[in-house]
Amino acid sequence: MRMTTATWRVAALSASLWGLASCAPRGSDVPLEGAIAAQAAICRPELTVDGTAYEAGTAFVVDGPRPLLVTAHHLFGEMGGLDEEIRWQDMPTRATAVRCRQVKGKAEWTTGAALAIDGAHPVSATSTAEYRDIAAFPLAGKAAGSPGLTLAEKEPATGSKVWLVAQIKGGDPAVLLHRATVVGHEQGALIYAFDDKRIELQATSGAPVVDAAGKLVGINLAGTTAEGSSDVQGAADSLDVVRKALSALPG
Secondary structure, X not given: XXXXXXXXXXXXXOOEEOOOOOOOOOHHHOOXXXXXXXXXXXXXXXXXXXXXXXXXXXXXXXXXXXXXXXXXXXXXXXXXXXXXXXXXXXXXXXEEEEEEEEOOOOOEEEEOOOEOOOOOOOOOOXXXXXXXXXXXXXXXXXXXXXXOEOEOOOOXXXXXXXXXXXXXXXXXXXXXEEEEEEEEEEOOEEEEEEOOOXXXXXXXXXXXXXXXXXXXXXXXXXXXXXXXXXXXXXXXXXXXHHHHHHHOOOO
């Protein structure tokens, strides 16, 4: 498949930003132990589609009877740098492997072909469909000492604190936790406002959003400056959307 020169961001979202740049946590901003531990689960993926490998976004390990590598579906299309969108039905035959380098550690994870997530589709600012921008791959193995994430029991309440777990392109590579406050839910999306109003979102498509216990509450997809304010807001597949998608996987 021919690669385009487009940068890997959500071009369909007006005034959208992709990824995060944050200051090191300090004082009351310091995350709890669970969120800190979640850093070991993220990695930088090299995706293979139609035999061509390319790097885009962020991925993370999810624990369970069958450990999975999870990321955003839109990375397998124009937003990921390809010249066409890969339909969810075609993911198992076209998205055949991922090699993922652990960000905080030295592990490298590999996967089998993508699992078909019914109805998965790229996030879009013009669509009224529920968010379902998820891709999942079965892990071929998981390195010891590199724990995967588990899903939270319930959606985070409005006003609660969450953390995007990601390495920021152009930011301090050692800073992986970026705090935000939940401002609401809509169309299956978790919406949150980041503490740092200078944040520039880049390179975090598919990164996990966790609570203070380090439990998964969403998959980061996009962001924008909130209308009428200087707040930078992020949008993620919500916990409910993620749970339904992963629980319905074949096998």
